[in-house]
Amino acid sequence: QVQLVESGGGVVQPGRSLRLSCAASGFTFSNDGMHWVRQAPGKGLAWVAAIWYDGSNKYYADYVKGRFTISRDNSKNTLYLQMNSLRAEDTAVYYCARELIGAAGTAYFAQWGQGTLVTVSS
Amino acid sequence: DIQLTQSPSSLSASVGDRVTITCRASQSIRNYLNWYQQKPGKAPKVLIYAASSLQSGVPSRFSGSGSGTDFTLTISSLQPEDFATYYCQQTYSMPWTFGQGTKVEIK
Numbered sequence: 070q071v072q073l074v075e076s077g078g079g080v081v082q083p084g085r086s087l088r089l090s091c092a093a094s095g096f097t098f099s100n101d102g103m104h105w106v107r108q109a110p111g112k113g114l115a116w117v118a119a120i121w122y123d124g125s126n127k128y129y130a131d132y133v134k135g136r137f138t139i140s141r142d143n144s145k146n147t148l149y150l151q152m153n154s155l156r157a158e159d160t161a162v163y164y165c166a167r168e169l170i171g172a173a174g175t176a177y178f179a180q181w182g183q184g185t186l187v188t189v190s191s
Numbered sequence: 192d193i194q195l196t197q198s199p200s201s202l203s204a205s206v207g208d209r210v211t212i213t214c215r216a217s218q219s220i221r222n223y224l225n226w227y228q229q230k231p232g233k234a235p236k237v238l239i240y241a242a243s244s245l246q247s248g249v250p251s252r253f254s255g256s257g258s259g260t261d262f263t264l265t266i267s268s269l270q271p272e273d274f275a276t277y278y279c280q281q282t283y284s285m286p287w288t289f290g291q292g293t294k295v296e297i298k
Contacts, residue, residue, distance in 0.1 A: 104287075114227075114235065114278055114289040128285045164234055176282040177225040177240035184234055 078185030
């Protein structure tokens with residue numbers, strides 16, 4: 070079955086960096102777009118970044134543009150999120166999600182990982 | 192960016208009730224609208240995609256409708272396991288955005 074397992078979260082000081090990983094299994098990773106979504110404590114879902122199946126295109130939310138970098142290694146079935154210049158407001162659970170295109174031609178998040186908590190605090 | 196506004200933000204309902212949640216987009220998104228359910232401490236799970244397509248394995252008491260700017264998620268007969276927070280999401284244009292969520296609580 071499809072599995073997405075995030076890792077790399079933890080407590081980090083403001084201004085420092087962290088790299089999250091998402092290990093995928095149970096599907097052909099290199100066929101699908103992948104995303105990061107975050108959820109601050111007690112708040113709603115916020116899309117963070119996306120990467121095409123082959124890594125050729127990347128998209129970012131304005132609030133992380135220039136600080137975060139999404140990447141993937143299709144030979145390792147792994148998605149990454151490099152987070153630099155972290156701020157207190159980046160504190161959240163970070164989820165990776167697999168994008169699928171339905172029969173109607175629209176995209177949705179078919180599977181999600183369990184999430185990894187990033188806490189930015191001095 | 193496309194804004195999604197859900198209403199209500201929260202509701203109290205009883206088992207067996209019919210529940211309707213609405214999602215309004217700030218511009219037309221055709222049928223590029225998905226609904227997710229999230230329980231406390233868990234990842235979200237897709238219920239409805241393309242506005243009205245039921246995801247495999249999701250009970251048929253869930254249904255979605257709408258197109259353009261106005262969408263609805265309906266639970267025909269609320270079950271104990273349906274108490275959760277529900278989010279709409281548009282995938283019409285980047286950045287993909289979510290509604291603020293609707294928390295369904297037990298009356």
